[in-house]
Amino acid sequence: MTQLHPDIFVNNRPDTDGDEEEDYFDYFYDEPGSEPGTLIIEPDAKPSRIILIDYDEDNAIRKVDITPNACAPYIGTNTVSWMDIQGLGSETVLKQVGEIFNLHPLLLEDVVNVPQRPKLEDYNNQLLVISQMVRLKEDESGFDTEQVSFVLGKRYLLSFQEEELQDCFEIVRDRIRTSQGRVRKSGADYLTYLLLDTIIDGYFPVVEHYEDRIEALEDMIISNPDRDTMQEIYDVRRELLALRRLIWPMRNVLHLLMRDHHGIVSDEVQIYFRDSYDHVIQILEIIEAYRELAASLMDVYMSTMGNKLNEIMKFLTVISTIFIPLTFIVGVYGMNFENMPELKGEWSYFIVWLIMLAVAGGLIFYFWRKGWFKPIYSLKEEAKS
Amino acid sequence: MTQLHPDIFVNNRPDTDGDEEEDYFDYFYDEPGSEPGTLIIEPDAKPSRIILIDYDEDNAIRKVDITPNACAPYIGTNTVSWMDIQGLGSETVLKQVGEIFNLHPLLLEDVVNVPQRPKLEDYNNQLLVISQMVRLKEDESGFDTEQVSFVLGKRYLLSFQEEELQDCFEIVRDRIRTSQGRVRKSGADYLTYLLLDTIIDGYFPVVEHYEDRIEALEDMIISNPDRDTMQEIYDVRRELLALRRLIWPMRNVLHLLMRDHHGIVSDEVQIYFRDSYDHVIQILEIIEAYRELAASLMDVYMSTMGNKLNEIMKFLTVISTIFIPLTFIVGVYGMNFENMPELKGEWSYFIVWLIMLAVAGGLIFYFWRKGWFKPIYSLKEEAKS
Amino acid sequence: MTQLHPDIFVNNRPDTDGDEEEDYFDYFYDEPGSEPGTLIIEPDAKPSRIILIDYDEDNAIRKVDITPNACAPYIGTNTVSWMDIQGLGSETVLKQVGEIFNLHPLLLEDVVNVPQRPKLEDYNNQLLVISQMVRLKEDESGFDTEQVSFVLGKRYLLSFQEEELQDCFEIVRDRIRTSQGRVRKSGADYLTYLLLDTIIDGYFPVVEHYEDRIEALEDMIISNPDRDTMQEIYDVRRELLALRRLIWPMRNVLHLLMRDHHGIVSDEVQIYFRDSYDHVIQILEIIEAYRELAASLMDVYMSTMGNKLNEIMKFLTVISTIFIPLTFIVGVYGMNFENMPELKGEWSYFIVWLIMLAVAGGLIFYFWRKGWFKPIYSLKEEAKS
Amino acid sequence: MTQLHPDIFVNNRPDTDGDEEEDYFDYFYDEPGSEPGTLIIEPDAKPSRIILIDYDEDNAIRKVDITPNACAPYIGTNTVSWMDIQGLGSETVLKQVGEIFNLHPLLLEDVVNVPQRPKLEDYNNQLLVISQMVRLKEDESGFDTEQVSFVLGKRYLLSFQEEELQDCFEIVRDRIRTSQGRVRKSGADYLTYLLLDTIIDGYFPVVEHYEDRIEALEDMIISNPDRDTMQEIYDVRRELLALRRLIWPMRNVLHLLMRDHHGIVSDEVQIYFRDSYDHVIQILEIIEAYRELAASLMDVYMSTMGNKLNEIMKFLTVISTIFIPLTFIVGVYGMNFENMPELKGEWSYFIVWLIMLAVAGGLIFYFWRKGWFKPIYSLKEEAKS
Amino acid sequence: MTQLHPDIFVNNRPDTDGDEEEDYFDYFYDEPGSEPGTLIIEPDAKPSRIILIDYDEDNAIRKVDITPNACAPYIGTNTVSWMDIQGLGSETVLKQVGEIFNLHPLLLEDVVNVPQRPKLEDYNNQLLVISQMVRLKEDESGFDTEQVSFVLGKRYLLSFQEEELQDCFEIVRDRIRTSQGRVRKSGADYLTYLLLDTIIDGYFPVVEHYEDRIEALEDMIISNPDRDTMQEIYDVRRELLALRRLIWPMRNVLHLLMRDHHGIVSDEVQIYFRDSYDHVIQILEIIEAYRELAASLMDVYMSTMGNKLNEIMKFLTVISTIFIPLTFIVGVYGMNFENMPELKGEWSYFIVWLIMLAVAGGLIFYFWRKGWFKPIYSLKEEAKS
Numbered sequence A, B, C, D, E: 001m002t003q004l005h006p007d008i009f010v011n012n013r014p015d016t017d018g019d020e021e022e023d024y025f026d027y028f029y030d031e032p033g034s035e036p037g038t039l040i041i042e043p044d045a046k047p048s049r050i051i052l053i054d055y056d057e058d059n060a061i062r063k064v065d066i067t068p069n070a071c072a073p074y075i076g077t078n079t080v081s082w083m084d085i086q087g088l089g090s091e092t093v094l095k096q097v098g099e100i101f102n103l104h105p106l107l108l109e110d111v112v113n114v115p116q117r118p119k120l121e122d123y124n125n126q127l128l129v130i131s132q133m134v135r136l137k138e139d140e141s142g143f144d145t146e147q148v149s150f151v152l153g154k155r156y157l158l159s160f161q162e163e164e165l166q167d168c169f170e171i172v173r174d175r176i177r178t179s180q181g182r183v184r185k186s187g188a189d190y191l192t193y194l195l196l197d198t199i200i201d202g203y204f205p206v207v208e209h210y211e212d213r214i215e216a217l218e219d220m221i222i223s224n225p226d227r228d229t230m231q232e233i234y235d236v237r238r239e240l241l242a243l244r245r246l247i248w249p250m251r252n253v254l255h256l257l258m259r260d261h262h263g264i265v266s267d268e269v270q271i272y273f274r275d276s277y278d279h280v281i282q283i284l285e286i287i288e289a290y291r292e293l294a295a296s297l298m299d300v301y302m303s304t305m306g307n308k309l310n311e312i313m314k315f316l317t318v319i320s321t322i323f324i325p326l327t328f329i330v331g332v333y334g335m336n337f338e339n340m341p342e343l344k345g346e347w348s349y350f351i352v353w354l355i356m357l358a359v360a361g362g363l364i365f366y367f368w369r370k371g372w373f374k375p376i377y378s379l380k381e382e383a384k385s
Helices: A018-022 A068-075 A091-101 A106-111 A171-176 A188-203 A203-223 A227-259 A267-332 A346-369 A371-382 B018-022 B066-075 B091-101 B105-110 B170-177 B188-201 B203-223 B226-261 B265-333 B347-369 B373-384 C020-021 C070-076 C091-099 C105-112 C170-177 C186-200 C203-223 C225-261 C266-330 C346-368 C373-384 D018-022 D068-076 D091-101 D105-112 D170-177 D188-199 D201-224 D227-260 D267-332 D348-369 D373-382 E019-021 E067-075 E091-101 E104-110 E170-177 E190-200 E201-221 E225-259 E269-331 E348-369 E373-384
Strands: A049-055 A059-066 A080-086 A119-123 A126-136 A143-152 A156-161 B049-055 B060-064 B080-086 B119-123 B126-136 B142-150 B156-161 C048-054 C060-064 C080-086 C119-123 C126-136 C143-152 C154-161 D049-055 D060-064 D080-086 D119-123 D124-137 D144-153 D156-159 E049-054 E062-063 E080-086 E117-122 E126-136 E141-151 E155-159
Touching: A018 D018, A049 A068, A049 D348, A059 A068, A059 A171, A068 A080, A068 A091, A068 B049, A080 A091, A080 A188, A080 B126, A091 A106, A091 E091, A106 A119, A106 A126, A106 E269, A119 A227, A119 D060, A126 A188, A126 A203, A126 C091, A126 D018, A143 A188, A143 A227, A156 A188, A156 D188, A171 A188, A188 A267, A188 C266, A188 D156, A188 D227, A203 A227, A227 A267, A227 B049, A227 E269, A267 B119, A267 B226, A267 C186, A267 E019, A267 E269, A346 E091, A371 D170, B049 B170, B060 B170, B060 C346, B060 D267, B066 B080, B080 B091, B080 B188, B091 B105, B091 B156, B105 B119, B105 B142, B119 B226, B126 B188, B126 B226, B142 B188, B142 B226, B170 B188, B170 D060, B170 E019, B188 B203, B188 B265, B188 E155, B203 B265, B226 B265, B265 B347, B265 C105, B265 C119, B265 C225, B265 C266, B373 D373, C020 C225, C020 D188, C048 C070, C048 C170, C060 C070, C060 C170, C070 C080, C080 C091, C080 E104, C105 C126, C126 C186, C126 C225, C126 D124, C143 C186, C143 C225, C170 C186, C186 C203, C186 C266, C186 E201, C186 E348, C203 C225, C203 C266, C203 E067, C225 C266, C225 C346, C225 D049, C266 C346, C266 D049, C266 D091, C266 D105, C266 D267, D049 D068, D049 D170, D060 D068, D060 D170, D068 D080, D068 D091, D080 D091, D091 D105, D091 D156, D091 E269, D105 D119, D105 D124, D105 D144, D119 D227, D124 D188, D124 D201, D124 D227, D124 E141, D156 D188, D170 D348, D188 D201, D188 D267, D201 D227, D227 D267, D267 D348, D267 E104, D267 E117, D267 E269, D348 D373, D348 E019, E049 E067, E049 E170, E062 E170, E062 E201, E080 E091, E080 E190, E091 E104, E091 E155, E104 E126, E104 E141, E117 E225, E126 E190, E126 E201, E126 E225, E141 E190, E141 E225, E155 E190, E170 E190, E190 E201, E201 E225, E201 E269, E269 E348
Parallel strands: A080 A156, B080 B156, C080 C154, D080 D156, E080 E155
Antiparallel strands: A049 A059, A049 A080, A119 A126, A126 A143, A143 A156, B049 B060, B049 B080, B119 B126, B126 B142, B142 B156, C048 C060, C048 C080, C119 C126, C126 C143, C143 C154, D049 D060, D049 D080, D119 D124, D124 D144, D144 D156, E049 E062, E049 E080, E117 E126, E126 E141, E141 E155
């Protein structure tokens, strides 16, 4: 299950293979007994690439693919420095960043060893914010997650992304470049808000996707439930559970950002975090509502199946009940007794036919009175549509 | 899924088409990455229209279809000014209002981007109250919602409604005009209470509507459950879930209004908000009770279906058990063996009939003793009624 | 749904007709938009009648059918004055009471507009206590409720009952008259305790009634479950839910009476309220336990039905499996082939009978080995008992 | 339901008759309207008997069947006095005790009117502790309860038991006599701890008993579920619910004893109560786990029954499907048409047999491929074992 | 149930025999009435063995199989002393340890009487930490637990393990020996963190094991559910419940270690405990998610079984419905009436065949239209795979 490497510090998470879409419930964990605070680079992590943006109200500089040491001069000035590290695979780069910003070993470990639970931690004059970004898969069969971590200091912000692809922060960079909105006039705290807000807003399309799937399920259960329906309900429940687990801790993160005065987040920006907090609560409420609906759908599905069984049984019962007496009657006159007066009558055969028609007609009338034909009919109708 | 407009600030909520009644679980959300605090006018929003009422104990002025700038002179005087904005579609009007009252951009965004979760937010000397009004649909198949937002200042109140139709505030306006009750003697806080109380009282007829539907379901399940019954239970559960989601946050809103001393709500009016708080608790308790009843009804429905299956199977078993042995007997005497002594007896045929009648009678007696006929009978009775 | 009367202040609760026993989940509500704090007399409310008892340790005066104004001289003296208003139908009487005791309009509204949720509210020097009395119906098919409200002042107590019938306070009046116990030595707070304790003790027989019904259900499900059983479980659940809703808020009422020092309830009497609080907790615990048992009973019922189905199917299968092969065999020798050697043998017919008996015996032995006959037998036994 | 006696103070709890074992959910309650704080001796209560033990580090005196007044001289000295009252049936004795120790009427009422909910109440310089002792029934079909109450003062302890039989405190008395452990060196608080600890440790064998029953149920459901299984699951759930209700309030009692400084419990002994608190938490956790397991077992039982039904139906379907076509074939050649060429062939009969064997074999092969025979076989195996 | 030994202090936990793997829900408990704080050595406890490691930044001494008295000189020096006691079977050794470190009798009892609930207790200048280590069984059929207790003082740490085998602390000893990481530079608090972190990290592989089992169950339910599937779901639920019970109290332990300032845990090390706290929360969240998934799987299983039943019934109905009318037809022409004109026609027999083929074909077409053949087919396909 766990591979033991020559060195003590092993990463016992298997390379995510084809089943990657199933691992909604993993967290990173160390090999038991490993040294805490050690940097473990995952073998399949992307190489790190840094984009530095340094700005104040008047100027904005953007440097791409810069080394950490080249960033150092920008730190500690009066401008706001945003260092975006994309890819967590270059140990040297990450260690240099750790040294320049004097990051606590546990902080760096949380940033690199993905996935972690979203959280806010206060390391004296630095705030660590771990968040999980979600994105619908291209085939819409679920969602991907990517950990985005922030280290927020007085005049600087570090952000760490797992990959450089699908970079949803470009829009924020554009806004800085074009000095759109109030971003250039505000500090690193407002920038953090902008990026977190982008991440949180990314949950809404995913949540809406589940609304669509639940509506599709409602239709499917009414019109034509099959064995895949249950599987789909189960998948929706499992994915909503996973989604909830990602956004739930964000509530606490934003609550801390919005209330506690660390000296790092200004009063003015706290109002903005209050807005993000509202969004997280909204997402959570919708997820909870969908989870409850999905659970109710299971009941509806079970009852639909029970209804179908009842109708199948009614059908069988109608057929059996009509023909079993008739078969008995014809059996009677198939007996070979020598003395069976009915057999000799000229009209006997036709009288028996009349009796049988009467019996069948009576039974059909009986079932019609009981209302058994209506559902059978509707079943048939359904099959046509 | 989301339409990308030429400008960055897009509204990715599709125009609500025919399925409008299903969207009980939506919240407004921005396109990820959009600038916070930006005013996004929904394409199908109604044009804005302002009704200004300015009153004190002695005088009351009412101006309809006034421009925001024309309202400005009434603000900041000793009279109470109530500006009711109906329709959220005129950007100019809304921006002017924002400037006159110095509204925070996030506040204005929450007012315009409907629907939002009900909440109370304190912007220094202004209280923002978001509430959701509910109204039964005309065909009684569910309910409509409309966001009503209030901005409460020291001597003024702004209210924002989505549409001018179905204006349930007219009654309050009449009361101001005729100086009925204590409204003219009180401040903007009491006016807010009156309007919120009107909105909350509007939940009771909706809740009562669900009581009727649950009672109808109880009757239906007992007398004549069909496949639509389950669907109806599911619908009731879903709508109660949606209703609960609308009123639940109001509890917190009123708790804040009733307890916290913002200097804006006087002690005297807090007693009134305590009364509204009680009503919200009552509504919530009834909704919870109905939700629990609806869940129990599902169990009752399942068991009713199981009962029906049992009775169908009993019916089939009775018919089969009676005729299968008889058919065997007649089969025996249909055999063509040359030496079958019974065949030759003169009374054999009639003796066989007697035997068969005895077998059938015995089996019928056996089933009667087991009590299988009673439920079958009641099923028949049911079909008649 | 709501009738609009010529005047604004309407009571939109329909006259409680024959279905009165179903309305376990109602609360009074105003027509949306009506003036708060207005006295709305229900059309079917009983005329008000006042019993005044004024006592101290040495003397006790009792006046029946007195007018409010005639009571005024007794208020504000050093004696304890208990004014018991029975029936809420006389507007004049109620308004006079309101004036004499200077009651807040909202307080009077809560007292008159029944039913309200139990609560304690502090109006400066008056405590309003709303409670709900329960009483088993005479046919034991559920329970009736009646709102009893108290207004407790320094030396006086107002109590409001919906009807004068079924007055369970007579016992307390006797105790005052005969100076039994410590009531004459204590203040209005102890009197309030006595009355509330009487109301709370009235829940125990109702709760015990549900214990009896649950035990009857347990027996019914084991011995002879039918379609009414499920209905009865549902009714018990619904009524326990309603009962819980009535007593649950009393917990909070008594907690406030027992802890908070309003200056109105003395330390000594707080110990007594602690005792009532214990009783409320006990009632709640039993209700919760019964609710859980009733939910479990539903599972037991479902499984009992499943068992029955299995046994019906076993019965059908046994009968079919025994006779279907036999019917095949007799069918074989009913064929009309010219060359069927068995037909000619003298003993063929009897050999076939032996074969058929062997087949039937073997199958019966097989089912006996499988243990299928035991449950069938017990089913039969059951039918006899 | 309630019997009205000539005097007001009635005990409306019926004498516990044969069904005593069912009353897991009762609490004592007064006749509504009775005087609070009155001593009501239950008719079937055992006569009271007192054992006094008075000890300090050097001496220990033990007096059996002593009168309360004879105990008085021992109280108020520097020694620890433990008065153990066994049986709650002697009003004179209990009243004398109440006078000697100056017990509050409500305190004495709670002690005498069993059963009460476990609780701790602080009457100035006396702590009342109500606890419920449990004991497995001799036939292991459930458990009995007995209320044990303690009144803890500065240098004395009163304990009240319902019966003198099954006195589990003898072991503590021995320890005092032989000066074992630290009991003789400590005060009445440590003695209270010892006795409460004995009572709490008595829950463990009862809890273990339910572990055994749940394990037996697991086995029963897998191997041979029958209709009693469900009943047994229900009984276990009901009894665990009752057990939980008894121990749950003890958590709070011990929390208060362990935290609050009443001056009566020394710091040193609080550490011991912390240990008892841990035990109560452990008992509660196990009960909760068992309750959850019992609920899961219900699901397993339902699915086992569903499995059985599927296998019965498979069996019926296999038998029917094999013989129905064969019966049709033999029916064909039982027809009496004059021109049926097959009838005349010499080998026709044997060819038909071959065809029928082929059809039967094909169907059997088909079912074998579908895997329907395996479960049927295992069903048979099961029946054998 | 409980064996009474000649001495009062008995251990009433039976020797764990073959069923050891089932006892997930036990706690140690004393014989009711036994002296608290007494050391009870379990008969099957392993003999105790001590490993002493004494280190500071410069030196590290390791002594194996040392006696407690030989350890005494190392205590109270400026170095950190870690005394690891493996095996809890030697009373003398444990008593000596208790004397040297002046351990409270209750503390020692909790350490020796395994298993106990995880907890942190503060004995003045010593912290007792009880934790439960888990380890997958070798056959992967569940997990084993072992209690590890820590007593943390100012400069020393005592650890107690149940067995010396499977010692997962060797890795930490190596780290001390080789002076790896910061352990040699830190105090006994950091050492405690390292050991606890090792224990907590040991939960991850166990939790991952359940992820594998749940995924296997998902596959099994879709492809080929049988009666063992339900048993397996139940086992997974039971084991997750047990696992949750072990880790849940650790949350509180770490919360106390991370927040409270006992003077024993330095501020710096509290940050490390915060990290462990995060891990515990992660483990708990995953366990909760798996428990919910396992519960959903039960629903899926039930519905899969219901689907199977429906398909079996459809199959039976199709076969019966096709052949029952045909059998009736052939029965008709097996009758022996003298006047049956059809019998004489030369082509009658063939016409009857045509009619029967038409009937069968019509019925098959009817079922095909209803879509009944598809699922039957897929059932067959499934059987093949």
